[in-house]
Amino acid sequence: MKTILPYLLLLFCGITYSQTTISGSVVDDNGQPIPGANIIVLGTSTGTVSDFDGNFSLTFNQDPPFSVQASSVGFDTVTEEVTSKNQKINFILKEGTSLDEVVISASRTPERIFESPVTVERFGLKEIKNTASADFYDGLENLKGVDINTNSLTFKSINTRGFATFQNTRFMQLVDGMDNAAPALNFPLGNLLGMIETDVLSVELLPGAASALYGANAFNGILFMRSKNPFDHPGISAYYKQGVTSQEAAGNNDYKDYGIRAAYKFNEKFAAKVNFSYLQGTDWVANNTAGIDDNGFVDTSSTRENDINYNGINTYGELVSTNLSRVKSSPTFLQGLADAGINPAVANLIPDVDVSRTGYDEADLTDYDAKSIKADWGLYFRPWENDFEIQYVGKIGSGSTIYQGSNRYSIKNFFLSQHKLEIKNDNFFVRGYVTADNAGDSYDMVFTGVNINRQWKADDIWFGEYAGAFIQGTLAGLNGDQAHAAARGAADTGRFEPDTPEFQNAFNTVINDPDVLTGSKFRDESKIYHSDANYNFSHLIDFAEIQVGGSYRQYILNSFGSIYTDKFGEIPYSELGFYTQLQKKFLEDDRLKLTASIRYDKSELFDAFFSPRISLGYNLGENNNHNIRASFQTGFRNPDTQALYIGFNVGPIILLGSAADNPERDLRVASTTSITNPLSATGSAIIGASSLNYDGTGAYNNSFTSTSVVDFSASQNPADLQIANPNLVKPEQVSSFELGYRGKLNKVIIDVSGYFNQYKDFLATQDVVNPFYGDVGLTQTFPANGLPLAVIALANEDFQAYRAYTNTDADVNSYGAALAVTTKVFGNFDLGMNYTYAKLDFDKAANPNTQTNFNTPEHKLKASFGNTNLFENFGFNVAWRWSDDYVWEATFATGAVPAYHVVDAQINYKVPSLKSTFKLGAANLLADEYFTAVGTGLIGAQYYASWTINNL
Incomplete structure (x- = not known):
């Protein structure tokens, strides 16, 4: 020893x-x-x-x-x-200054915003902590060029440069490199599987096409969210928010949101973290009682009291409608009159008008419970105590919200999960992850109303009773309006009323039944498998910074036939891509910067595409305080999962994707008993088989345009009918030109850009009508009278309407500009202002059957004013934004969105001894209710107090 x-x-x-x-x-x-x-x-x-x-x-x-x-x-x-x-x-x-901040997204490598080759927005820790919005995700709306379409309290959709609905498949959202789009929907559900506020390191946003580096889905913008690494940010932090939401329709309701982050660095080799957050509140109640006409446009003059064929925006069940002429010609109805001792000739008193069933208010069909539960965890290993790192990250998210697509949907206990394994250092990364979803207890509110009615009384019985009561009222001397009112009252006698056991039993039965003819439940267990890699050769090559990378993705669609045409099994398909990028600086002081990249992408369903991008940036001025840039890039967008494989019945129309094998997978069955065939009594039956089996192929090879069928209905002139037969869908392409300037003028920072986008094969939908019999060329005629069979089918309402996914050959262009100015005033007060202009160049009158869903105001103004240290430990921030009016165009409804302005504000106080920040804030402080899309609830005010602990 x-x-x-x-x-x-x-x-x-x-x-x-x-x-x-x-x-x-x-x-x-x-x-x-x-x-x-x-x-x-x-x-x-x-x-x-x-x-x-x-x-x-x-x-x-x-x-x-x-x-x-x-x-x-x-x-x-x-x-x-x-x-x-x-x-x-x-x-x-x-x-x-903001231009000195470093971003990664624009070129997949760290660089100052000042020298970014394309437009990029950044929302850093300072902005997150001082946002006047209720949370950091909402605060993104104050960035220039950004719209947030509010679907509900917990589901908001980011939009840049137009072309967006709530199903914004043109926009990508990445969290630590993972695409958090729901596999079944192919777009992100806001921040449902996102991040909690205390774990956010930075948020970057690229508006416009980014396909050259990020592939097919990065077509109209991409959002990057990065979390804090536990090696660099260990410790425990937490927040708690409590407040109220206030809306005229819903009243005042409690709102709470809390979360915790725990990260620990065990040593130089191993670190871990875990996050959890929970939000609960009451959603914005939607109670718009205006009607929707047959073409999907809002009709403010239509009410249940004055319109017998009323179909309300937020009342559900009225899409079940029929022409009373079908009732009066029904053999069953005529026999019923005869059995009652009434002359069947009185059936001629029934007018040739459309009548809809009575629906239920949206508030009767959902509880408006808004909930979000998120958790994630990560294990981080640095075996050699340097920048080489191995990560495993897991994420889960569940929630309840309202989603608006072709119908309105109550999303209940929707569940998303992700698991990622990544190996990386400063020069490369290799990652793979899987995203899985489960629809939980979600259901379609429109079909809930429809099928609660059917649980009580079948459609043909209801319309028969309506017609019989109308005859009785007319014979008793009532005028038309009075007879219709009496007929509805008689047919609705005994109807299930909300808050009754009968209604609740029917409601529970319907929302647990996935068959659209009898129920409204969503079923889905789809998955996405994704891998990607990148290597930066800058440490090996002095000539230039060169990167190479690639990605592979496989979709597994599994909705059990409730959304997609996968009733008989899962639908798999895959995509892959490779890219390279070169960056090189030239001239004295490296004033000129060249960025060039190209990407190759191939979907197993389509031909391959190349997406090049080139950008030049030049620094001006003695101190390099001015930068001008110009870029050209192409992008492409593979049709999303819905455009390819949807087969969803939304009532009067079937949404039908057009992958080459999809229309024939959309099998429907109609029996001859449900087809009106009055001419068969001549002995020449139109349909000879006992039943008619058909699929969706007729939408693409035997269909009329829906607008021409409406014209024919009014004129009864076959010459008004126009053949549709849309082409099967293929990828969409864009060519994008952009110019920009960033500059530092003493205390003033200026960032301005302009762009022009030119689209080819623009992805769109076309409403078509497929007759059950006869050809749309009108060559097949009925022997007895020579009438075209297809015309007879339309007259007898023997047809199926489809919303077919396709490409338009019409010219679709868009252009716009954005300007942001930030500065310090009165010492150290922050002042920022920005303006965005966006314009669609499309001839709607010449292409009435094409929806572009641009859905963006032409003008937007935003401003913010604040001070992070007005006096010791006290700060504040006020944000104001104004939106021009615009037309919201979507499959659910098309109508005007009025101009609106919103003020958000917050004050905060730091208590260093408690390592805490306390905040009082309000979103929509003035409670001036507004909406960003037709059909949603009006957005009220959100008042809150928060306590954040140790958020470094």
Whole structure:
């Protein structure tokens, strides 16, 4: 022991001697602490972050001298030399400008916003902490060029540069590199599987096409959210928000939102973290009683009281409608009159008009419970204590919300999960992940209303009773309006009323039945498998920065036939792509920067595409304070899962995707007993078989345009009928030109850009009508009278209407511009203003059957004013935005969205001794209710108080 002890002491002394501990603080140029600043030993991965008070302590296994660097988003980076052990260093970081912030998304490599080759927006820690919105995701709406379409309290859809509905398949959303779109829907459900506020490191947004680096889905914009790595951001942080939502229709309702983040760095090799959040509130009640006409347009003059064929925006059940002439010619109805001792000739008193069944208010069919539960966890391993890292990340999200597509849907206990394995360092990454969804207890509210009615009384019985009561009323001397009112009252006698056991029993039966003819339940268990990789050769090649990468994705659609044509089994298909990018700087001081990239993509369903992008940026001025840029890029969009394989009956129309094998997979059955065939008594039956089996192929090879069928209905002139026969869908392409300028003019920061997009094979839908018999060329005629069979089919309402996915050959272009100005006023007050202009160039009159769903105001103005340190530990922020009026065009309804303005505001107070920030805030402070899409509830006010602890 005496022999070994000196060696152990020597070893211990050696270890002690080789360790250097430094400590200190990080403050801004006003002396305020900067929590969460990164302090790192240059040339290594050894580092730490400052605590809530800006203090830090760091131990490094090396003798001085060495250099230590401190950095924080929004501040200039400072480097100090360590010359002795136990040295204290007080970093003073000067606040930089927004153009000095570093982004990764624009080129898949770190670079200043100032030199980004394309337009990019950033929402960093400072903006997240000081947002006046209820949460950071809502705060993105204050960025220039960004719209957030509010579907419900917990489901909001980001939109840039137009062409968006709530099913925004043109926009991609990535969380730590994972696409968090729901596999069944092919678009993200807002922040349902996103991030909790205390774990957000940064948010970046690229408006416009980004296909050259990110593939087919990055067509109209892409959102990047990055979380905090537990190696760099250990500790426990939490928040709690409590408040009320206030809406005229719903009243005042409690709202709460809380979350916790726990991260621990066990050593230099292993770290882990876990996050959890829970939100609950009451959704915005939708109670618009205006009608929707046969072409899907809002008709404010239509009400249940004055329109016998009323179909309300937020009342469901009225889409079941028929022409009373079908009732009066029904043998069953005529025989019923005869059996009752009534001369069947009185059936001629029934007018040739359309009548709809009585529906239920949306509030009768959902509880408006808004809920979001998110959890994620991660294990992080650095085997060599450097930048080489292995990650496993898991995420789950569940929630209840309202979703509006072709119908209105109550999303109940919808569940999403993701699991990712990634290996990376500063020069490469390889990752793979799987996303799975489960529709839970979700259901279609429109069909819930329809089938509750059918649970009580079959459609033919209801319409027969209506017709009989109308005859009785007419014979009793009532005028037309009075007779119709009496007929509805008689037919509705005994109807299931809300809040009764009979109604509740029928409701429960319907929402648990996935058959659209009798129920309304969604079923889905779809998956996406995705892998991608990237390598940056900049550490090996001096000539230029060169990157290569690629991705592979497989879809597994499994809705059990409730959404897609997968009744008899899953539908798999795949996509893959490869890309390369070169960046090179030229001239003195590297003033000229060239970025060129190209991507190859191939879907197993379509031909391959190449997507090139080239950009030039040039720095001007003595201090390189001005940058101009120009870019050209192409993008393409593979048809989404719905455009390919949907087969969804929404009542008066069937949504039908057009992958080559999909129309024939959409099997429907109609029996001859349901087909009116009065001419068969001549002995020449139109349909000879006992039943008629048909599929969706007729939508594409034997159909009329829906508008021409409406014209024919009014004129009865076959010459008005126009053949549709849309083409099967194929990828859409865009050519995008962009010019931009970023500049620093003393304290004023300017960022302006303009773009022009030209589309080819624009993806759209076309409403068509497929007759059950006869050809749309009108060559097949009925022998008895020479009438075209297809015309007879239309007259007898023997047809199926489809909304067919296809491409339009019409010219579709869009262009716009955005301008942002930020500065400091009155000392250190932050003032920002931005303006966005967006315009669609499309001849709607010449293409009445094509919906572009541009859905973007032509003009938007936004402004913010605040101070993070008005006086010691106290700050505030006020944000205002105004939107021009615009037309919302969607499959659910098309109508005007009036102009609106919104004010959000917050005040906050820091208590360093508690490592806490307290905030009082209001979204839509003035409670001036508005809406961003036809059919949704009016957006009221949201008032809240929050307490955030140790959010570094």
